[in-house]
Amino acid sequence: xxxxxxxxxxxxxxKTWKIVVEDSYETGGQNxxxxxxxxxxxxxxxxxxxxxxxxxxxxxxTQDKSDRFLWDLRRFIADRVAYDYVxxxxxxxxxxxxxxxxxxxxxxxxxGEFLQYGGQSDEIGGEFWSEGELGNIENRAASxxxxxxxxTKVSAESYTAGDQPYKRYPYVMKQRGxxxxxxxxxxxxxxxxxxxxxxxxxxxxxxxFGNEFNRHNTWFSYMNLFTMYLKRTNFMLQQGxxxxxxxxxxxxxAPKMTGVTDPALPAGYSxxxxxxxxINTRVKVVDGRLVLPDGMSYKMxxxxxxxxxxxxxxxxxxxxxxxxxxxxGPAPERSPSLANYPEADSKVKKLVSEIWGDVNGTxxxxxxxxKGRVLSGMDMQTALNDLDVAPDFTSNTKDQVLYIHRxxxxxxxxxxxxxxxxxxxxxxxxxxxxMHPEIWDPVxxxxxxxxxxxxxxxxxxVPLTLAPLQSVFIVFKKTS
Numbered sequence: 001x002x003x004x005x006x007x008x009x010x011x012x013x014x015k016t017w018k019i020v021v022e023d024s025y026e027t028g029g030q031n032x033x034x035x036x037x038x039x040x041x042x043x044x045x046x047x048x049x050x051x052x053x054x055x056x057x058x059x060x061x062t063q064d065k066s067d068r069f070l071w072d073l074r075r076f077i078a079d080r081v082a083y084d085y086v087x088x089x090x091x092x093x094x095x096x097x098x099x100x101x102x103x104x105x106x107x108x109x110x111x112g113e114f115l116q117y118g119g120q121s122d123e124i125g126g127e128f129w130s131e132g133e134l135g136n137i138e139n140r141a142a143s144x145x146x147x148x149x150x151x152t153k154v155s156a157e158s159y160t161a162g163d164q165p166y167k168r169y170p171y172v173m174k175q176r177g178x179x180x181x182x183x184x185x186x187x188x189x190x191x192x193x194x195x196x197x198x199x200x201x202x203x204x205x206x207x208x209f210g211n212e213f214n215r216h217n218t219w220f221s222y223m224n225l226f227t228m229y230l231k232r233t234n235f236m237l238q239q240g241x242x243x244x245x246x247x248x249x250x251x252x253x254a255p256k257m258t259g260v261t262d263p264a265l266p267a268g269y270s271x272x273x274x275x276x277x278x279i280n281t282r283v284k285v286v287d288g289r290l291v292l293p294d295g296m297s298y299k300m301x302x303x304x305x306x307x308x309x310x311x312x313x314x315x316x317x318x319x320x321x322x323x324x325x326x327x328x329g330p331a332p333e334r335s336p337s338l339a340n341y342p343e344a345d346s347k348v349k350k351l352v353s354e355i356w357g358d359v360n361g362t363x364x365x366x367x368x369x370x371k372g373r374v375l376s377g378m379d380m381q382t383a384l385n386d387l388d389v390a391p392d393f394t395s396n397t398k399d400q401v402l403y404i405h406r407x408x409x410x411x412x413x414x415x416x417x418x419x420x421x422x423x424x425x426x427x428x429x430x431x432x433x434x435m436h437p438e439i440w441d442p443v444x445x446x447x448x449x450x451x452x453x454x455x456x457x458x459x460x461x462v463p464l465t466l467a468p469l470q471s472v473f474i475v476f477k478k479t480s
Contacts, residue, residue: 006096020093022086024127024138025106030077031055039080044072044339051338068338071253071308074111075337078254081112087120103127103157105141105257113254115275118145125155125189128180130173130211134160135180137258143184144259144273147242148282150294155187156180165192165212166203169219170226171469173211177230178417178471182402186237188230225443232442236473237415240408245389246380247274247290247298249329251306252313252336260304266381268391270405272298276313285323285372299389302380303329308336311347318355322370328383330376331356390431390458397426401466411435412476418466426466428474429459435476437462442473450474 002020040048051060051069059066090100103125104118118124118141126142128135139156146154158180159173177188192210203216213223250259250273259273274283279301283290289297301320303309309332321327331352335344359367361377366386368374375383393414395401400419405412412432418424430437437450437460453462462474 018098019101020089020098022100022102024103025110026108029109030111040076043076046338065338071336072338075254077111078113082116082120086117090121101125104145105138110257111255113256113275114141115145115273116277119149123153123155124151125157126185127157127160128176130159130161130168130176139180139183139185141258147272147296148274148278148292152238153187154184155189156185157191158188159211160191161211162209165206165210166217168211174469175419179402181233181237181415182404182417184242186234188234229443232445236413239413240406241295243392243405243407244270244272245299246271246302248302249304250275251304252276252310262305263380268394270392280313280316283320285320285325288324290325299387300326300328305330307333310335310337311344311351314348314351318351321372321374324371326373326387328375330361392431394429395426396428397424399424401426411478414474416474417471418469421468423468424466427461427463429461432460432476435478438475438477440473440475
């Protein structure tokens with residue numbers, strides 16, 4: 001379809017076309033394509049043909065071998081969807097002066113791995129609805145992919161809804177919008193705006209999915225107030241780099257639409273999901289932190305509670321530990337793949353012995369290895385305390401106040417969101433030193449100093465009063 005547009009519309013008449021959009025994946029499962037057998041054999045080193053009856057529920061060889069073949073097939077499909085579809089469309093688009101924008105998740109048969117899938121696109125987007133649960137995992141999926149693949153802008157199809165497109169207004173939308181700002185969204189795409197050709201037919205041309213942000217909306221005269229708030233917030237949240245302490249590895253299994261934070265991260269710390277591709281190709285260790293080429297860094301890598309990992313990845317993780325990384329999680333037991341079976345299982349066992357040693361998560365929970373450390377069987381607060389990592393933000397209130405932190409060359413930027421429909425008084429603590437706080441109001445654009453604050457050797461405490469559903473930026477400026 002994109003090719004037909006290029007073919008039929010002269011270049012002079014399509015100057016505004018800059019981006020090829022790939023919406024959320026909703027087209028069912030995939031399990032075959034041209035040339036797949038040869039590509040599979042080249043990738044895994046064995047012939048898949050004898051194992052094809054497994055696709056019909058038959059056991060070939062043993063159940064273990066059949067399961068390993070299915071694991072390879074699912075992983076292969078996820079790789080090809082990422083590299084051939086998303087990456088292929090990106091490369092073709094670039095040849096024609098276009099870029100790609102992708103929602104890196106799907107429903108009803110998503111065959112990919114959400115981080116790898118998103119990483120192949122120029123831009124990444126999430127999604128959230130004005131009510132309900134849609135968006136509760138999609139936006140973290142988008143922001144994690146953006147962070148680990150070096151992309152600053154994280155879009156979201158924002159304020160989507162079903163039915164009654166003129167019923168909602170900014171007050172009832174703001175809470176969820178602010179929530180997803182704190183999960184990494186920083187480029188709001190209003191869903192939807194449909195051009196209205198006339199004023200004599202109202203409400204005009206509209207859809208039954210989304211909120212209508214066009215001029216026929218009864219509160220359209222206040223639209224500028226709402227969009228200026230969104231613009232200021234987006235601008236601030238695109239400055240500097242996101243601050244996170246933990247990277248949760250999602251494992252190598254596919255398909256996969258989100259990760260798991262297990263053990264759970266305590267309040268006051270932030271995280272990203274990370275995948276095997278990024279660990280293998282983009283991570284190095286600097287001063288005890290896992291560092292990416294674009295500036296993102298994490299103090300700890302957390303492994304999932306899975307029994308399988310491929311030996312190539314485990315060898316890379318060992319190398320990172322030797323360089324100074326801290327890795328927490330239980331020891332795996334074997335490879336999930338039929339590739340190089342059973343030698344791969346033996347390699348995993350050997351690496352496990354070298355990495356974990358006698359650490360079993362019960363009687364022994366940590367050990368040093370090279371310049372790094374291996375932890376297992378701890379809750380996250382115990383592990384973070386052991387590493388002397390203080391909370392980045394402590395609200396000191398039972399009311400829900402969410403945050404996100406970005407670090408810039410000239411200071412630290414915290415976005416706070418009061419998620420309650422009541423006023424909240426609090427004295428939050430921020431993990432900064434030697435800086436003076438200011439409050440930046442994204443609704444009015446007002447900036448003022450906060451002269452009343454206290455500082456110890458680790459945190460700055462600032463008394464605040466937040467109006468119902470209010471959000472603010474607390475900006476710490478570096479001083480001479």
